[in-house]
Amino acid sequence: MVRYLQRVRGVDIDAVRTELDxxxxxxxxxxxxxxxxxxxxxxxxxxxxxxxTVIYDEEPQP
Known part of the structure; x- marks a missing residue:
């Protein structure tokens, strides 16, 4: 999955890791x-x- 995102979709995985850190x-x-x-x-x-995992919910959490 990761290699597909990198090589086919052009996602910069290192940039994503930096953003998460x-x-x-x-x-x-x-x-x-x-x-x-x-x-x-x-x-x-x-x-x-x-x-x-990361979960994004448009409804705010209590």
Whole structure:
């Protein structure tokens, strides 16, 4: 999937990684290495300090 996005669709994966690597997310993961982190309207699901998935919901979280 990643190679397809890079080579066929022209997605700059390194730029995406840089965008995901925010200070806020790093600090949040330090405090809770496994769980869901809600930042700027996006849910980051992390397990053992590894980003598993990202969920963007147009409905704000409570």
């Amino acid at each position: 925010s200070d806020n997310l790093r600090e949040s993961v330090k405090r809770c290495p496994t769980g869901r982190h809600y930042l700027d309207g996006v849910t980051y699901v992390v397990q053992d300090k590894t980003l598993v």
